[in-house]
Amino acid sequence: MELCAPHGEASVGSCTRCGAFICERCRRWMSEKPFCAECLKRLGDRPSREAVWALGLATLGLLLWVPALVAFPLAQRELERIAQGRAPEAGRDFASLARALAGFVSVVGAVAIAVGLYRAFS
Amino acid sequence: MPTQQFALERNGPKRLEVSWSGLWKEFTVKLDGNVVGSWTKDELTAGKEVPMGDGSTFKAHLRRVGMGQELALLRNGEPLPGSAADPLTLVKTAGGVIYFLAGASALGGVIGLMGVDFAARLFGTWDGIVTGAIMGVLGFFTMQRSRVALGIAMGLYALSGLLVLAESASNGNPAIGGIFMRVFFLTAMWRGFKAMGQLKPSPAPEGERDRA
Numbered sequence: 001m002e003l004c005a006p007h008g009e010a011s012v013g014s015c016t017r018c019g020a021f022i023c024e025r026c027r028r029w030m031s032e033k034p035f036c037a038e039c040l041k042r043l044g045d046r047p048s049r050e051a052v053w054a055l056g057l058a059t060l061g062l063l064l065w066v067p068a069l070v071a072f073p074l075a076q077r078e079l080e081r082i083a084q085g086r087a088p089e090a091g092r093d094f095a096s097l098a099r100a101l102a103g104f105v106s107v108v109g110a111v112a113i114a115v116g117l118y119r120a121f122s
Numbered sequence: 123m124p125t126q127q128f129a130l131e132r133n134g135p136k137r138l139e140v141s142w143s144g145l146w147k148e149f150t151v152k153l154d155g156n157v158v159g160s161w162t163k164d165e166l167t168a169g170k171e172v173p174m175g176d177g178s179t180f181k182a183h184l185r186r187v188g189m190g191q192e193l194a195l196l197r198n199g200e201p202l203p204g205s206a207a208d209p210l211t212l213v214k215t216a217g218g219v220i221y222f223l224a225g226a227s228a229l230g231g232v233i234g235l236m237g238v239d240f241a242a243r244l245f246g247t248w249d250g251i252v253t254g255a256i257m258g259v260l261g262f263f264t265m266q267r268s269r270v271a272l273g274i275a276m277g278l279y280a281l282s283g284l285l286v287l288a289e290s291a292s293n294g295n296p297a298i299g300g301i302f303m304r305v306f307f308l309t310a311m312w313r314g315f316k317a318m319g320q321l322k323p324s325p326a327p328e329g330e331r332d333r334a
Contacts, residue, residue, distance in 0.1 A: 029134035052266075059262045062228045063255035089133045093214050094265060097221060101258075104225055112232045 006037070015039050016085050030089045031082060043088045050078045051091030054098035061105040068105035075099035128195065132203040132210075138180075140195065146184060169194075188309035189302070209317035213267060216314020219307050220261035220275050228254025269318050276311045279304065 002011040004023035011021035015036035028040040035043075054075035061068025075098035081087035082095065123143045127136035138158075142149040149161040151172075159172035161182055169183030174197070181196040194207040201207040231250025234242035246253075257278075263271030283304040290297040 029129070029131055031133065032129070032135045055262060055265065059224075059255075059258040062224060062258040063251060093217075097218065097265065101221060101225065105228070108229055108232055112236065115236055 017043075030085060031092075033085055035085070043085075045088060045090055047091035047094045048078065048081075048087045050074060050081075050087070051094035051098070054078055054102070055094045058098040058102040058105065061102060061109075065105065065109035068102040068109065071098050071102035072106060075102060128202045128204055130197065130202070134203075138195075138202065140182070140193075149182065151180065151182065187313070189306060209320040212317035213264070213314045213321065216272055216311045216317075217261050217265040219310045219314075220257055220264055220272075223279065223307065224254045224257035224261055226254075227251075227257060264314070267318055267321065269315060272311060272315050272318065276308060276315065279311070280308060283308075 002021045003009065004011050004021045004026055007023050007025050009023035009025065012024055012027060013022055013034050014020060015022055016030075016033040017035055017039040020036050020038075022034060022036045026037045028035045028037055030040060030043070054071045057067040057071035057074065061071060075095045078087060078091060078095040079099065082089060082092050123141055125139060125141040128138045128140070129136050130138060137154050139152045139155075140149070141152075146163045146166055149163075149166050151158045151160070153174060156175075158174055158180060159170075161170055163184075166182055166184045169181060169185070171179050171181040174180050178198050181194075181199075183194045183196070185192055185194055192206045195202045195205040196207070201209070201211075204211060227245055228251050230241050230245025231247055231252075231254060234245050234247040234250055241250075257275060260271045260275040260278075264275065283301065286297055286300060290300075
């Protein structure tokens with residue numbers, strides 16, 4: 001029977017990141033995947049800098065448009081990193097909101113610019 | 123038949139499934155595919171608790187909140203992560219509402235700039251875009267759990283509602299529909315404001331506690 005190292009109790013699985021055996025007591029969850037306490041501590045329980053930047057740029061895009069174009073791929077990449085267990089789960093809401101807002105602002109801004117150009121040259 | 127799935131632990135696998143038909147009829151809760159209990163609409167309105175089989179209890183309660191209803195799902199008296207009564211969900215919802223208002227204001231401003239008279243009257247042009255950006259900044263800090271930002275957003279939104287009401291009433295045509303919408307959004311923000319006080323810092327990982 002496999003035992004977890006910190007508690008010496010029967011393992012209920014292994015950590016998604018480091019592969020160590022984990023028991024009920026030291027099992028933590030992220031993106032519905034099991035992690036050991038140490039790995040989750042390394043990843044942190046706060047949104048990553050990328051997730052916060054993505055939402056910040058998408059917000060700035062409400063006024064200046066261009067930052068939203070940067071925010072969209074940044075948020076998309078962060079969501080992929082979270083799904084892979086390489087970035088903290090706490091950033092998911094930030095990245096999801098950033099992607100939605102950046103997409104919305106990008107499309108509205110593009111349409112507005114297209115209409116403005118059409119009017120200017122017709 | 124509407125179905126929702128929830129995790130018992132935050133970010134954990136979604137093992138619990140609630141489903142119902144029509145207007146809260148045949149409300150059933152399953153854990154890992156096994157039925158834990160079922161509720162009639164009266165039981166759901168009164169709030170009924172059932173044992174889960176793992177020593178914990180589960181309560182489903184359909185309760186009135188502001189102008190609407192909320193389905194509270196509680197395990198051992200604590201809201202399930204991601205359910206309507208979960209403080210983190212309430213804070214996220216408040217942030218989402220502020221961003222929605224920011225987006226609507228900015229969109230209205232852009233349409234107003236394009237020369238659409240109706241949007242220009244309702245949202246303005248550049249002033250609509252700037253209002254949207256200000257609300258966006260407040261939404262950003264609300265997402266970072268700032269009660270001050272959420273309080274300012276609520277104050278600004280309530281104040282603008284009062285100004286719109288006063289202006290429309292002076293024209294002899296009070297904007298009643300707009301008041302309902304504002305009360306709905308303000309309720310969501312107020313619930314997020316209260317929930318921020320209930321949010322606890324994440325517990326230290328057990329390994330860390332063991333070493334302490």
